[in-house]
Amino acid sequence: MSTRTVDVALGTSGLDARGRPITVPLGVQLQDTGEFEVPGHFDEAFGAEHMLINIGPQHPATHGVLRLVLELDGETVRRCIPHIGYLHSGFEKLGEYRQYNQIVPLTDRTDYLSPMANNVCLALAVEKLMGLEITERCRVLRVIACEMSRIISHLVWLGTTGIDLGAFTPFLWAFQERERIYDLQESWTGARLTTTLTRVGGLMADIPDGWEAGLRDFCNTFPKTLAEIDSMFTRNSIWCGRTQGVGALSADEAINSSLTGPMLRASGVPFDMRKDRPYLGYETYDFDVPVGEHGDIYDRYLVRMEEMRQAVRILEQALARLKPGPINVDDPRVVLPPKSRAMSDMEAMIFHFKQVMEGIKPPAGEAYLGIENPKGELGYYFVSDGTAKPVRWRIRPPSFLNLSALPKLCEGALLSDVIAINASIDIVMGEIDR
């Protein structure tokens, strides 16, 4: 069987002998109606053996350039073999040729759905390497950046997963709310997507005047939209039917597969980097970590919905804590002195010169720092030999490891469930392929 499947999948033209596209639905016994000439090899009975199906890399439901090769028995998936690497950009190699602050723009482009959180992770990792203590205002602003990223990333997930399962309206609502955060990001950093927010020891800029009012307005009105989306999905029988009990993973399997983030918590493991390895003073914020029970797609949905509500709670607390103060550390090794001082004070000028010409030089050593990104634990591992460029910059990508559990999740599922399971992982290929 499946001569045709293999031929088409192998990249041949998919045309019959007369040059017309072959349009026979797979798995259906071909009837010779006499309308067009049937190639001889189609005479074998379809559906008698396992079928090879290729999805992607260009396919809207794979959320990027992911390619899946499936072995089907009827409509049941027997094996799923993912192929990745189509978006490989060599970020880790590029980082070895750049100074630490020059790596920040690269992090925007890995997980491009939550750029600010990636920036924060990079700055924290280098600060750990150098033993720097950042200012209180910077800490609070970074928390705001992380939680804003969590909301926009989960909104994209919610909207696109809804579309994959046939619900279009919540997608529009989700993207409308996401737009408001993008506006806030734009007025803060000047860019909507490539924010490049942090610098080692601080931020590229303080928030503009009146910015808090915009965020406060978002915090007040966003829960209402979220409740509307909730009312469309949570008790919707189609949504429940497509998600409940599908793609389930037990807690032990989730730990063994190194899953992180909502994927891990939906399986019932209460592990959150913000609670268990606190950074940026997260231990002083009052928020709950939602944990699922069944580990299926529905629980992942519930966990992400609740995480958005908790993110709003954290944002409100952070806004209340935002006090005037410096955003950069007072350390001439890492932060440029003000221009007026650099032009009038000899020492300040030397530091200015050294930083511009040589760059920041962390001491020889190595540091791993992981933060709770929207998709899971993002970790940056730096090895320094005392020069201005890292020996090794390793990205520990959350969706790479979450995606590696896909073959396990898909075993025995239906073909249509593969789309739902793949969507529930919340992958972003920019980060998987790096």
Place this chain on the structure above:
Amino acid sequence: MTAAPSPSVASLRKEFGEAIERHVVSCGDTIVYASRDRVHDVLAWLKDTPGENYNYLTDITAVDYRDPELALEVVWQIRALDRPADLRVKVAIPTGQPLEVPTVWDLWRGANWLEREVFDMFGVLFLGHPDLRRILMWETYAEGFPLRKSFPLRGHFSRSEQTRQALAGQPESHYSLEELSIADGYQNLPADVRERLKQGKRGFVE
């Protein structure tokens, strides 16, 4: 640099003695260097021993230093989920020795893709891994291992040659033999591809 090492170091030394070569504390992280022959036992012991319980594999990676004299290091970052304890286990492979370490796929399924990536980027062989293929680069990629320091930033080949090979690679027209076993796809391949597979030419670009 003066912080105390993790308490697991003392128990590791007690259990494995000589197999624990040395330990370092850097930026608050404890790093344990294990011998290559025993590293699988060390990781299994750390995972399953009550009191240690490092049941979560965070990351596997490798470090190639700029100094060609220095050993290439394979790094396992492990974690205990029930308490705030992380540990980094390393194996140093001196220059000139074969880049081979045992797989930990039997301990953590999450190691599957991580080990494939280290193999893809550094050429480290994980002995016992069930499916050690390239993962980010395509299977016929012939330039070497990109994250080695001996690999220039722009690659070994010229830009035009790289483009030619990337276009000729056609990853979609390649299936692993495992995939071809589905639906007896092998018999349906074009004759020249079958011939190449028979000669074991998969993985070469002519």
